[in-house]
Amino acid sequence: MIVEIGHYALVLALALAIVQGVVPLAGALRRDVALMAMARPAAVMQFLLVGISFGALTYAYVVSDFSVVNVFENSHSLKPLVYKFSGVWGNHEGSMLLWVLILALFGATVAVFSHGMPDDLRALVLAVQSWIAAAFLFFVLLTSNPFARLIPAPLEGRDLNPLLQDPGLAIHPPLLYVGYVGFSITFSFAAAALISGRIDAAWARYVRPWTLAAWIFLTLGIAMGSYWAYYTLGWGGFWFWDPVENASLMPWLAGTALLHSAAVMEKRDALKIWTIFLAILAFSLSLLGTFLVRSGVLTSVHSFATDPQRGVFILAILVFFIGGSLALFAFRASALKPGGIFAPVSREGALVLNNLLLTTCCATVFVGTLYPLALEAMTGEKISVGAPFFNLTFGPLFIPIILAMPIGQMLAWKRGDFFGAAQRLVLATAIGAGGALVLYALRGGPVAAPLLSGLALYLIIGSFVEIAGRIGGRGKSLSVIIARAIGLPRSAWGTAFAHAGIGLTLFGLAATGWGVERVITARVGEPIAVGPYEVSIRSLEPRLGSNYQELVAHTSISEGGAVLAEIDPSRRSFTTRSMVRTEAGIATIGMGQVYMNLADVRADGTLDLRLYWKPYVALIWIGALIMALGGFLSLSDRRLRIGIAKRAAARASVSGQAQAAE
Amino acid sequence: MRFVLALALALLPSLAGAVQPDEILKDSALESRARDISSELRCLVCQNQSIDDSDAALARDLRLIVRERLQAGDSDSQVRAFVVARYGDFILLKPPFKMETLLLWLAPGMVLLGGAGALVLFARRRRAPAAPEQLSANEAAKLAALLKDENAR
Secondary structure, three states: OHHHHHHHHHHHHHHHHHHHHHHHHHHHHHOOHHHHHOHHHHHHHHHHHHHHHHHHHHHHHHOOOOOEHHHHHHOOOOOOHHHHHHHHHOOHHHHHHHHHHHHHHHHHHHHHOOOOOOHHHHHHHHHHHHHHHHHHHHHHHHHOOOOOEOOOOOOOOOOOOHHHOOHHHHHHHHHHHHHHHHHHHHHHHHHHHHHHOOOOHHHHHHHHHHHHHHHHHHHHHHHHHHHHHHHHOOOOOOOOOOHHHHHHHHHHHHHHHHHHHHHHHHHHOOOHHHHHHHHHHHHHHHHHHHHHHHHOOOOOOOOOOOOHHHHHHHHHHHHHHHHHHHHHHHHHHOOOOOOOOOOOOOHHHHHHHHHHHHHHHHHHHHHHHHHHHHHHHHHOOOOOOOHHHHHHHHHHHHHHHHHHHHHHHHOOOOOOOHHHHHHHOHHHHHHHHHHHHHHHHHHOOOOHHHHHHHHHHHHHHHHHHHHHHHHOOOOOOHHHHHHHHHHOOHHHHHHHHHHHHHHHHHHHHHHHHHOEEEEEEEOOOOEEEEOOEEEEEEEEEEEEOOOEEEEEEEEEEEEOOEEEEEEOOEEEEEOOOOEEEEEOEEEEEOOEEEEEEEEEEOOOOOEEEEEEEEOOOOHHHHHHHHHHHHHHHHHOOHHHOHHHHHHHHHHHHHHHHHHHHO | OHHHHHHHHHOOOOOOOOOOHHHOOOOHHHHHHHHHHHOOEEOOOOOOOEOOOOOOHHHHHHHHHHHHHHHOOOOHHHHHHHHHHHHOHHHEOOOOOOHHHHHHHHHHHHHHHHHHHHHHHHHHHHHHHHOOOOOOHHHHHHHHHHHHHHHHO
16 A cells, blocks of 8 residues: 555656646746746655655565565565665666655755745746656656566565675765756756846856755765775775766766856856856766666666666657757857956966866766767777776876866966966975875885875865965964964865865875785685785684675784784675675775785685785775865855845844944 | 585675686786786676676686786787787777777867867957947047046046
8 A cells, every 4th residue: 555655646746747847937937926936835745745655665675565576676575674775776766766856855955945046046947857857757657667566476575686785875876866966956057047048146156055065965976886896896996987987977077067167157257158058068967877877778887677668768858858958058048148257367267277177078988988889889890998098088187187276276366376376386396296206215116106196295285275375374373373264265165175185085096006916815824914914814704694694704904913903804695696795804004905805715715815905095085075075165155055144134234223223 | 514504605606706816827027917908808798897807707718818828928919919809899998099999089189179279269259349449539528528527626
């Protein structure tokens, strides 16, 4: 019964979404306040309905209702509870339902938190958002119904793919989806602006928090996915330039470019056409990512069961929204008046350079990902485009971005002083160059490692030079510095942290060049040297999990005789699917990690091991966390909390009048 | 008994295999060349992995072939040519530079130059009408009067 309620709620949500897509739009075009006012309650209700639907599916998973095909195919009564929850989106149907849920969530959030936004803009945004929701609700109901029944109900389910039975599944897809789908709101804002024809700095200000939020979650989602791959796949790889990874990287690059160009639009009323275009592009790339993952046109480690019919459906959605918005864009863009003028060397100029390089990076990833597909379709010839291609092309494009980042922060709006900025970066440059030399002397390794880590140091220090200049100064007391630091706009801190986060990630990436790998056969008790440490397996122990059995190798890591850490790498055998999965043992020492994988257990009692010492590797993901922190700081900037700032101002003026009256 | 069972289960082929200890060559210079080559060769039966990362049986065979050729004294490019002759360009994760891949390899540069060119054109076009219009004689007289007024004050 509950399952049917869920199904029904989904159908209702579709009906409501269609109404919400039409009525407020008509209201906005006819300036009818009553029709426009329908958008807000409809958006909230749509979210509730999809929420009920999602809750019903979750319920079916938790109680292991195997009369639901989806639950039967992807769950098992003995599966730990946390994976019963996260297993809801560990399959195609459930993950599409999560997609729609987040889409509706964003719509509802706009409906609730949009005080001070013009009524017609809100109505248009919610209407466009609802078209997207309607399209995907159609998709779920027609091709991917998660509520389909199976009669007679089997006694036991087929269990979730063991690779997905991991805390990573609970965190990675929701974060990534919030990021992906978050760009739907910026898209809706762009479409609304194009429909109404009002595109100004105020628009950029409304849209910025949403872009930031989507960007933060996408950053975290990508980082989480990368760490998941790192600890699961058994050899410590964290980025493979896999088509599906590329599909998430493209919206990230476009979204990063969008954040920066929207800043120009907000401050200087320039780059309007370009900003709107990027807003459309970021979501289009999200849709493309969904298409690539769901259709199976590209082979990837991420594919769930794929079905060409679904691919065609998503392709139709893709063509409709991208084509429609670009047509609207072409129709309106020529009417836009260019705004503020600026010199090439200026904050605006730097941000334009940022946009040029980021979009080139994005285009490179796009071409590299889709080229094999296009070539095969046209000539029948099969080629592979893998990591070596992307490292060769993407890498050189990203280096100028990093070099320019601290300089851009230092340039003034309208007209900047390049040499002044460069002069203030002398210290950062010196530390970067010195650091590279010292690291080369200490660690040697491939030349790229010290060079890139030097570049990373330059960026980390350089990110804070601008702030240091604003809060510090000769002879300033500590209390003044602290007061100034607190008084600085949070967005300035946000920029600094986000840029420094990129530096940290880059340092972690560079340091992989100093990693040590050992692939060996060893016995229990035999000491093995890995980098500066000694690893030794103390004992083997078989253990029983709820739906698996495992062999654990209790292992200690020591340096100079002193034990630093204990790890328990294991091999798990999942009975239902008769699959074996290895659990790597990872010990974080400083910022580096000792990584051990039990590749094989031989009949004679020897073990095949893959052992790694990866110095500074944790910085890759810590950097991403710092980037997200920068995003949050920016998001908490008071000028973005429009409603709050306005209310405070109103209160101030009221009390001012009261005083005047006295 | 449980230990035996767990051991038996653990002996099942694993998901994560990649390079196995018995494959590794004694000559470390040769081995590191073998690793470099195999990280750029695609595992043909896997989704999207290099043979260096893959645990598939075919990937292992290919890794062994690479090492055999290296031990026989082949250069890196000879080894690559050897596998390409057998499996075609599809096996190279770094596609060769030729007619069919021209656009692929040139795309980043073309986008960058095209974008930069468009920016320069755009900036020029904007600067042209930005030149201030001349005041008409009437306006100039008015302005002079206003300024005189201002100075007199």
